[in-house]
Amino acid sequence: MWKSMLQIPKVCKYCGNIFLAKTVKTGYCSHKCAWSANNEKKKRERQQKTLDKIKSEGVKYIIITEALRIFNTSRNTLHRLIHFQKIRNKRISPKRLFVCVQDIESLFPVRPEPLVSPKKETLVFDMTPEKCYTIGEITRRFKVTESSVYKHIRQYSIPIRQVGNYVYAPKVEIDKLYNNKNVRK
Numbered sequence: 001m002w003k004s005m006l007q008i009p010k011v012c013k014y015c016g017n018i019f020l021a022k023t024v025k026t027g028y029c030s031h032k033c034a035w036s037a038n039n040e041k042k043k044r045e046r047q048q049k050t051l052d053k054i055k056s057e058g059v060k061y062i063i064i065t066e067a068l069r070i071f072n073t074s075r076n077t078l079h080r081l082i083h084f085q086k087i088r089n090k091r092i093s094p095k096r097l098f099v100c101v102q103d104i105e106s107l108f109p110v111r112p113e114p115l116v117s118p119k120k121e122t123l124v125f126d127m128t129p130e131k132c133y134t135i136g137e138i139t140r141r142f143k144v145t146e147s148s149v150y151k152h153i154r155q156y157s158i159p160i161r162q163v164g165n166y167v168y169a170p171k172v173e174i175d176k177l178y179n180n181k182n183v184r185k
């Protein structure tokens with residue numbers, strides 16, 4: 001009986017949402033997430049196998065973005081040549097296309113200076129406990145229910161971090177959220 005009363009806030013290892021777990025071991029918010037995580041693991045294993053096979057063939061392949069960085073050509077040109085089977089290639093997944101280095105070398109010169117890949121701008125939050133509220137602190141401070149907090153965190157994609165049995169969310173984001181009059185508590 002007491003077991004079903006357990007409600008441990010946890011971060012789903014697949015979708016990143018917070019949920020209330022009934023056991024300490026639960027890692028996923030739903031069967032769907034557990035299933036998807038397992039599926040992805042299998043997919044990664046399959047991709048790794050293909051990669052290992054490519055390596056063992058002794059022909060050097062690199063991912064297409066890397067080829068574009070090194071060789072003086074464009075993505076469209078490479079795709080056209082791939083389409084006309086002028087460049088050997090292996091697709092590991094929809095987003096990971098590997099191209100044969102020797103084939104590209106024979107067609108294009110190396111760039112005088114390799115292209116610098118533009119860095120994706122990501123917001124970095126200070127997730128140290130001092131800069132965060134726990135979910136409990138949020139409910140008390142802003143007078144919102146726990147389930148609303150979870151809902152808002154999901155809705156506004158606020159990053160969260162789990163330490164032990166506590167879920168932390170950055171103060172800046174939470175303050176911004178609840179000082180905004182438009183948020184329906």
Ligand SMILES: [Zn+2]
Pocket residue numbers: 012013014015016017028029030033
């Ligand atoms: Zn999930």
